[in-house]
Amino acid sequence: MASLQGKDILHGNQFSKKDIHTVIESTADFEKELKKKGSLTLLRGKILATLFFEPSTRTRLSFETAMQRLGGGVISMGSVESSSVAKGETLVDTVRTVSEYADVIVIRHPRIGSAKEAADAVPIPIINAGDGAGQHPTQALLDIYTIYKELGSLKKLEVSMVGDLKNGRTVHALVELLSLFHARFHFVSPESLRMPEEITSSLKQKGIEIEETEDFVKAASESDLIYMTRMQKERFVDLSEYEQVKGRYIINGEFLQRLKQKITILHPLPRVDEISPEVDAYPGAAYFRQVRNGVFVRMALLSMVLGKR
Numbered sequence: 001m002a003s004l005q006g007k008d009i010l011h012g013n014q015f016s017k018k019d020i021h022t023v024i025e026s027t028a029d030f031e032k033e034l035k036k037k038g039s040l041t042l043l044r045g046k047i048l049a050t051l052f053f054e055p056s057t058r059t060r061l062s063f064e065t066a067m068q069r070l071g072g073g074v075i076s077m078g079s080v081e082s083s084s085v086a087k088g089e090t091l092v093d094t095v096r097t098v099s100e101y102a103d104v105i106v107i108r109h110p111r112i113g114s115a116k117e118a119a120d121a122v123p124i125p126i127i128n129a130g131d132g133a134g135q136h137p138t139q140a141l142l143d144i145y146t147i148y149k150e151l152g153s154l155k156k157l158e159v160s161m162v163g164d165l166k167n168g169r170t171v172h173a174l175v176e177l178l179s180l181f182h183a184r185f186h187f188v189s190p191e192s193l194r195m196p197e198e199i200t201s202s203l204k205q206k207g208i209e210i211e212e213t214e215d216f217v218k219a220a221s222e223s224d225l226i227y228m229t230r231m232q233k234e235r236f237v238d239l240s241e242y243e244q245v246k247g248r249y250i251i252n253g254e255f256l257q258r259l260k261q262k263i264t265i266l267h268p269l270p271r272v273d274e275i276s277p278e279v280d281a282y283p284g285a286a287y288f289r290q291v292r293n294g295v296f297v298r299m300a301l302l303s304m305v306l307g308k309r
């Protein structure tokens with residue numbers, strides 16, 4: 001892998017197959033080391049800044065946990081309302097300021113392209129923790145690590161991606177990674193929330209097989225893996241359109257009984273109603289193991305961009 005030292009992490013398409021294997025190996029090492037020692041000192045003296053202009057539980061807290069488990073320090077902007085963003089400070093001025101305090105910045109912002117804009121403004125690594133409906137590359141890497149652990153391979157998987165595929169930055173990033181391993185995709189969504197055309201046409205150009213469908217049971221019956229996502233109420237301008245699609249696809253006990261095969265279920269979370277709590281006990285329900293893996297993957301990524309791996 002070309003070293004990630006000093007580099008930004010902005011988009012799923014910046015990783016090669018070899019890079020992904022390197023991230024998986026490094027993540028597995030951190031998982032083992034952490035289990036053995038509880039905490040490490042690799043990033044002692046380094047500071048991570050988290051700038052979240054949109055809500056988050058998992059991404060912000062797992063990055064902060066990862067940094068602290070590695071012996072580093074964390075500073076956080078806190079809520080937009082409590083920062084000088086509320087006084088009208090621009091994104092570029094905010095990141096230029098924070099880059100004077102920190103060694104690496106993790107940023108989430110509602111605008112597509114915002115992480116790249118931040119990266120162009122400062123010399124320290126910027127990690128994109130979600131730029132609106134654009135990309136969420138570190139989620140995709142933790143998804144890949146989880147898939148590898150759960151299924152034992154990344155090769156030629158048959159994958160159903162379900163829900164809001166139009167605005168889903170997690171699926172936009174994950175298709176980039178899975179397509180390197182010749183996945184076959186079933187994109188299951190309402191007509192109004194289909195995967196963006198630039199993504200489907202790019203996949204077709206690469207020779208990746210895709211099916212766009214509204215028939216969830218049929219797609220799931222042919223899949224090794226379901227990647228479930230939430231209908232994202234906050235992305236709808238017209239809430240009546242959200243009302244029309246909410247609850248369209250739901251995994252519950254009855255749904256699982258209709259599938260003949262054992263299946264792995266991932267979800268980036270948070271969920272609303274698309275996976276019933278009764279499914280949590282199903283052996284293939286991997287979404288809370290996926291949450292745990294987020295810390296190990298982010299330990300690997302922070303160490304890499306800060307030149308310690």
Ligand code: CP
Binds near residue numbers: 055057130139
């Ligand atoms: N998966 C994910 O991005 O979750 P949060 O929005 O809670 O960070």
